[in-house]
Amino acid sequence: MPDCIFCKIGKKEVKVLIVVESENFISFLDVQPRSPGHSLVIPKRHFDNFVSLDLNLAQEFVKICQETIKKIGRGLNANDFTLGVNEGELAGQAIHHFHFHVIPRFKHDRGGSIHSVVFNEPVESVEEIYSKIIK
Template identity: 40%
Template sequence: MVLDSSCVFCNEIITKRNAAIVAENDMVISFMDNAPVEPGHILVIPKEHFENIFDIDSRYYIEVQLMAKRVAKAVMKAMGADGINIGQNNGWCANQRVMHFHVHVIPRWCDKPFKWGRLNVSFDDLSETARKIAKVYNEMEKNGDFE
């Protein structure tokens, strides 16, 4: 596994597992964004270090996208969302703040004002939301709902 010792995702998420994890496999991991735009905001990252879309190996890119699709279905159901934003930024000028390839999965509701500001949420709250989404994710996986 190739990691970057200066990368917060490599160190804190992949190595130390210091996150509210939702789902993972051998190649990717999904976890709660610690400064979410909305409750249920999830990040999906490869378990190897790639800086951006121009750098990521195709196999990892595909696995990240498949996990983002699965997580999106689970977060919609678990959070009762009406829609989902899926986004990915490349480079500082494009608002990429962690230089490790990652995809944002952000639930949205029709009756809430659309915003991009960040929320201040406790780790306990993130963990509780992660458990809620992970439970739905695992049920959907068991029932074959991702195919």
């Protein structure tokens, strides 16, 4: 997509600090990091979100994520990470080109677990919710 910043990064039209690159993916330092080493993994081609990512790229995607984590871990002496995707606007996806966050975690970094991103405990029972999902 012509105006997509991540497509431009994938085509090397916008310079970023690359952590790892593979045939179809690139990981680079986020310009608005939430933690030292906070990186994004993106496919070079445009996919709107996680659900639309080509499954034929799944293994390469997992591999570059793992390599990114290991490289950041070695360089910054980080052993722990929060990994995640903001899938859709309500979840905070600001750029509609799939991107995966790799966020190194450090002692006393004032962050929480992934459970701390939403507080919307359901009124219905888990069984009622399950019956809606499994129709």
